Amino acid sequence: QEDDDSCSDYGSRDKPGTTLGRTVPDGNVLFPDIFHTDHLLFYERFKAYQDYILADCKASEVKEFTAEYLEKVLEPSGWQAVWRTNVFEVLVEVVDVEYSALKAVVQLGEPFLCESRDSTFTLDCMQELLELKERQIPLQELWVVYDESGEFDQTALAVEHVRFFYQCIWRIWDEEEEDDFDYFVRCVEPRLRLHYDILEHRVPSGLVVDYQNLLSQCEELYRKFLNVRNSISSSDSDSEVENVSMVEGLKLYEKIEHLKQKLKLIENPLLRYVFGYQKYSGLQAKGPRPTGTKITHVVSSTMMAGLLQSLLRDKLCPESCGEELEIQFHNDPLAAVNACYEGDTVIICPGHYVVDGVFCIADSVELEG
Template sequence: MAGGELADGWLRSEAMAPGPERRGRAAEEEPAPVEKAFFQDEDSCSDCSNQDKPGTRLQSFVPEGTTHFPEVFQTSHLLFYERFRAYQDYILADCKASEVREFTAEFLEKVLESSGWRAVWHTNVFEVLVEVIDVDYAALKAVVSLADPYLCDSPVSTFTLECMQELLELKEHRLPLQELWVVFDDSGVFDQTALAIEHVRFFYQNIWRSWDEEEEDEYDYFVRCVEPRLRLHYDILENRVPSGLIVDYRNLLSQCEESYRKFLNLRSSLSNCSSDSEQENISMVEGLKLYSEIEQLKQKLKLIENPLLRYVFGYQKNSNIQAKGVRPNGQKVTHVVASTMMTGLLWSLLRDRLCQEPSKEEIEIQFHGDPLSAINACYEGDTVIVCPGHYVVHGTFSIADSIELEGYGLPDDIVIEKRGKGDTFVDCTGTDIKISSIKFVQHDAVEGILIIHHGKTTLENCVLQCETTGVTVRTSAELLMKNSDLYGAKGAGIEIYPGSKCTLSDNGIHHCKEGILIKDFLDEHYDIPKISMVNNVIHNNEGYGVVLVKPTIFSDLQENVQDETEENNALKIQTSEEASAAERVELDELIQCATGKMELYARSDLSEQVEDNCEIVNELVAASTQKGQMKKKRLSELGITQADDNLMSQEMFVSIVGNQFKWNGKGSFGTFLF
């Protein structure tokens, strides 16, 4: 039997994953703890004979189809840590991309039975039972013959015994290992073989890319490619990646594979062309374009594969919500949401909301038991009033029309909680949406609690208890958020995209990974966001209070700039004057509510507060100025020497005054370089 100390230890750690009831003798015994299997003395286990082994610890299943195949090993449901440990410790280790095949072959030589086992050869067209008589480890192929009796399952009836024998002869009886599913054996003898083939199959189906071998081997292949791709695969399986991002990733992967195939064909044709021919010159230009396209696609794939960059850059989700517009009869409706409507509550509603102006024309009122049905029934100009209560919803609030969603009471008394798997909680695409006096609680999410795709959304006197990111303001969207409280985001409390407008006033943003994340806007295709932050309290976040994402090349350029622009000089004078003026403010007028108590600031605290605000303004305006200089340079290179500075400059509208940054893990402001 093939194997050894390394293979034996690997098998036991792989086979002990939790799962349904085991088959064979293993079903009668309690599996050893994983820790014991990992650290068990290898010498003792390598001396064990087959009779001492407890039998297989793997499960089996019967292949689907009309033909009665024997059971095969079920190995496709391995856990993340099982695959991770196998690739890192036993198969790939610290190999380079160019050494992957060699390392894999060496591993298979240690654990794979060279003959004496049967398998189902599975393709997209047919399945057939074969018997393995030898293994070509270097080629990752098995030498096989048709099993007796002949078993084949296919929707096409032409795969007779003679036809299949002819096909095998054309293939020289050599089949790729990843196309073989090992027939089940409860003795445990072929467990290592089944698991080894599963790892090879999974690797070439989900991890390996056809262009990997041509990339530079800067550091080991496992760290650079295998680990991030493996984590992404399991993040997708466990619903931790937005569905839109999954679609984007798969589309990018298909595009990159297609472009790389064209590139290989073009490179092959170039080798057959005569030198200095016109066709060769044309092909060279096409090849350079394809190469550039492939590099861009690969970079986008890496951004999604990297968990941190995936969070920082996100993706541009296109909302398919269609606005209904005004009702055909032009009528506006007030929707009242209440789990139970009592007479006292109805009287209060009539007095405070519904009948404030007796002379006003009559309005139609519709009653709903949950807020989701009320929003789905809305047209342009409608109002939704949510009465006190705890409402649990399982769908997405898709608001495409300009409506008002308001709570009747305090936010803590009107709680809307989202449960169940889903991408988003509140999706806003309406021209002018207003949400007030409601507490939103998010669970089991993979996207932010509120996403504004376009249009303006006003959030006032609300509480947002987040799960992933908080509020996302997409390009061309506008957020006005005031007197609200946001906390608990595992990403950023607020994400501000290029070309958006974000006004934050008198809010609390706390206990998030980052307080506010400003996406990179230095690309020539991006517009600069307009940001206003006044009197916000940003505290107790794990990272920075405010983070600006920008490319490393910009940071290098900025360090080399010797002369500051007039705008920056004016800004420094202005912020200095603001600091001097602020220092003259009476101390008893400066209060902070971060801890829920009123406390006086010391003069040093005031100076630090003004300094934090000025630092953010300086950095954002410097980035804006640099973007303008880069654009002028590009226009100059194109021969445009006289350009209207007012049209060219995309100055960032920045008003950052009176904000308090307290107890943030890394400080008030930082940059994320990529």
């Protein structure tokens, strides 16, 4: 009973009216508004996963713990949702929930509302598709339709937590990792912190690209590894094909482990900066420009006449300067820094700049602005 009470405090079941916002779906079809839940703060997701969903579970227990959480907070029927895939969106009504499978049993909503890339998804086609799926849809593919009563707030939040977890936190190899440690501490918290550090631009964009590329490579190799492993288990023992597959599997396994270690380095808030530093620590200084000249680099997103006059008066043509200055203009601070040689000057004018990369300065240059 205590678990039920503590869990019911998370959300707004006992409060009149919804506390969640609403979002108007994009597209040409007039779908009903949906709950706006993808804006949750770090501490809200952290608290949900630590206190209500995962607690101290192992990786192999994640699905079981999630199902237990859903049984406490998810309305089993009576709510509508927009079922979204890469190909179509369709309005459905939830008539039951298969908690252990993390799926909802649905039927098409009335009226029939569907938007797709082509016109092949008719009412009959969608009915047939649902029958093939035994009318069971993964919860993470559902966006709960807005209801101002507050009755479905916890349902909308629960679906959001499941969706976010499997899209942003869970890795397909997690279940096969060492299971002796607290999964939340070992994997969930560092990945969640990294996600929000990236959102709040606290991680260099170059490192973000590296992480995403590493993750994609690791997922692709792991799927290949699973295929090889399955082929070994289904083939005759001691066959030449099996021996070749085992060698291939070992090579894939080593590559995967190497990539996973790199991912863990970036996921660790302290080590990711060491990783980023080591990547660029081999940078060599260019030294003086071969021609011997020194260039002043001016960075400005837009150059107005008044700004140019001010630069000419205060920076580019000082009275004490007895020689001609060579000037280059840039609209990106990173491009200006990368163009520098020893002794150059970079003047960054007021403005808003989006830098896609990491500043690596190996030469002695002067920065102003």
